[in-house]
Amino acid sequence: MSRHRPWPRLLHGNSLRHCPPPAQLALPVRLLGVSSVECLAAEAQARAWFGTVNIIVDAQRNELYVARCEISPGGCREIEPLKLAATDEVRARASAGEIVAGPEADRWFAEGRILFPSAAMLGKLAAGRADFVPGEKLEPLYLRETNFVKAPPPRILPAA
DSSP: OOOOOSSOOSOBTTBOTTOOOHHHHOOOOOBOOOOHHHHHHHHHHHTTOOEEEEEEEEOSTTEEEEEEEEEETTEEEEEEEEEEEEHHHHHHHHHTTOEEEETTHHHHOTTOEEOOOOHHHHHHHHHTOOOOBOGGGOOOOOOSOOOOOOOOOOOOOOOO
């Protein structure tokens, strides 16, 4: 009997000696990048929240991520892509009769509608697509520029 295993166990105790070469670790997995906002818009459509819908997500620093969509029984169309916005901008849209929805939407707006993306909707959106990409090509969406302050060098105290 051959001791060769075409696909040996990945872990044997605490060692990795039975792992296949790195090139063999990759499985034929097909990946999609599905936006949380796209999923939220589809959830709003499923709830029959038709008209202009502002999908909002907390962006911290007194700002919101907001995407404006036109939602109808026939589909969701993005009017304005996801961007950073002040709460006053979104409040003006709500005052004009537009729907504001998202996780914790009622935290900022009395008329805000609570909405979370579901795994079922994510699966439904993914099932209708075929634009698969390799994992190394998936990229996160950053709307805020990286901003940090470098710490000053440590002080060296004189010996006593």
